[in-house]
Amino acid sequence: MLSSLIHPSRRPFVILAVLYTAVLFSSTALQHYLLGSQVWDLGIFEQFNWLIANGNINQISSLRNITPLQDHFSLLLLPISLVYKLSPNAYTLLALQSIALGSMPAVAADLCLRQGISRRLTWALAIAIVLSPYCFLVNRGDFHPDVLTLPLMLVAIREADHKRRWLYYPCLLLTLFAKNAQALFGIGLSLYALAKGQRARAGITLAISLLWWFVATELSSAGGDHVGIRLAYLGDSKLEILTTLITRPWVVFNEAPPDSILLYSLGLSLPFLALMGRSSWRALLGCTPIYLTNIISASSIQRELNHHYSIGIVAFLIGGCIDALTHAPPPSLQRAKRIVLATLLLAMAAFLGYGRVSYFSSRYLPRLQEAQDFQQAKRLIQPNDSVLTIANYAAHMAGRPMVKQLEKPGYGAVDQYNWIVLPAADVPINIGGKLKPVKRSKIGDTVASIREQAEAAQMECRSANASIVLCSQP
Structure with missing residues (x-):
């Protein structure tokens, strides 16, 4: 027709x-x-x-x-x-x-x-x-x-x-x-x-x-x-x-x-x-x-x-x-x-x-397991929950009232968020076009510091899977 x-x-x-x-x-x-x-x-x-x-x-x-x-x-x-x-x-x-x-x-x-x-x-x-x-x-x-x-x-x-x-x-x-x-x-x-x-x-x-x-x-x-x-x-x-x-x-x-x-x-x-x-x-x-x-x-x-x-x-x-x-x-x-x-x-x-x-083979496909793990962890977070996370993940969680990226200053106290979503230390993420483990990247110290602050604020931090760390309110 x-x-x-x-x-x-x-x-x-x-x-x-x-x-x-x-x-x-x-x-x-x-x-x-x-x-x-x-x-x-x-x-x-x-x-x-x-x-x-x-x-x-x-x-x-x-x-x-x-x-x-x-x-x-x-x-x-x-x-x-x-x-x-x-x-x-x-x-x-x-x-x-x-x-x-x-x-x-x-x-x-x-x-x-x-x-x-x-x-x-x-x-x-x-x-x-x-x-x-x-x-x-x-x-x-x-x-x-x-x-x-x-x-x-x-x-x-x-x-x-x-x-x-x-x-x-x-x-x-x-x-x-x-x-x-x-x-x-x-x-x-x-x-x-x-x-x-x-x-x-x-x-x-x-x-x-x-x-x-x-x-x-x-x-x-x-x-x-x-x-x-x-x-x-x-x-x-x-x-x-x-x-x-x-x-x-x-x-x-x-x-x-x-x-x-x-x-x-x-x-x-x-x-x-x-x-x-x-x-x-x-x-x-x-x-x-x-x-x-x-x-x-x-x-x-x-x-x-x-x-x-x-x-x-x-x-x-x-x-x-x-x-x-x-x-x-x-x-x-x-x-x-x-x-x-x-x-x-x-x-x-x-x-x-x-x-x-060629970016698919060099930058994106190597993150397939991380992407699958992220989607699995994301299911635990409700649509209206507030989230603090990295920019890559924030692009997948923007449809909510409160989401902030930790790369930008001004995200405030970590315990104001329902969830903090972090990559595991050994996960390779894209930094300036190159895949680097988080712990060796320029945001590695920030990720580690955020987790320490969350634990100090009595938030519960745990590995949701091999790639993602979730910190949540008790």
Whole structure:
């Protein structure tokens, strides 16, 4: 019944999207189960959704020390929390994100076929998306609301020069509602619309985006201005930052070495290079607000492919490919085959070079026994019990009113918690990308100290199994 509703020309791309979604969810779910997720940001967003889903939108998160909307003012958490309430666990959030990313081959293919682009070249774009290391990595073991808006961003880009408004502005607004910094995408979209000759739409888009930025940034000021903090080395105000960039642009390389910028840029663009053309310049112009912010940031994570900061760039890259394929003369069969082959080779090179598939064997699978032991011990803890634990474990226990990670100062007296969940001294945990026994890691002394404090406070500490130590109130 469902397949009959799908046009035959789109059906193969829908099947590809379903398979791609399954791969994305399987990999991220496996990484999460194998303790490859961190409390920043999967655990934080799970606790935000738990609070909203349970009617506590104004309650302070124990992991973030602010209320859910004070972190980037993400209004998109409101509908997400409704889904989360149906199945309250981190896998629900990871599934939603996998569906959004996994739908991209079908969404892009539909847009291509509507423009009359050949099926062969449409397949080339679908291959580029599926083998993009960024789309694979940004979904692995983490969650961010702005990643869910990738299909909406692409639709907004394609609707920028259409007369109809009913689809363009809702997509723009939903994209902005993911977080305050999504205004950078809105500013880029206004540049794209201007380059397309849509001056009125560009002005309205810019006004909406700037208004959202100012309002959302003010309402989330308790969470800090992350963009301002990461550009503070350039000056104390926006005017000083611009002045420094114009007069002394080389200072950027003190924080962002040229080789890191080059590797970052290649990892993002390599799968799509063979599909780009002269008409892609408008989309490349559109991604400049996000791209420039990332490459001049003092925080190197904005130039890493496993973080969400580049999701808007990917939308513009796909949009640029569609622009090029739409306006270029129909290629000969031989040239179309060369484009498909080049795309496949470049995308495979990018995926093999950046995909970090080997992390499963080196970082995650060796923790299988620990993961099984942790899940066994976790069953003893009730949903509303307060917990103190390490960041890896907190990412699995965030759906509760009180959970804190012992790596962060300020967790207070240990006897205020119902449970303290610790790794055993000989358990190898991931520290800086390497597995080390807890007792020889940088948190080894902290773990031992926490247990001593718990026992001194008359808490009962015992080995739940070979990997996990539980301390509980008598």
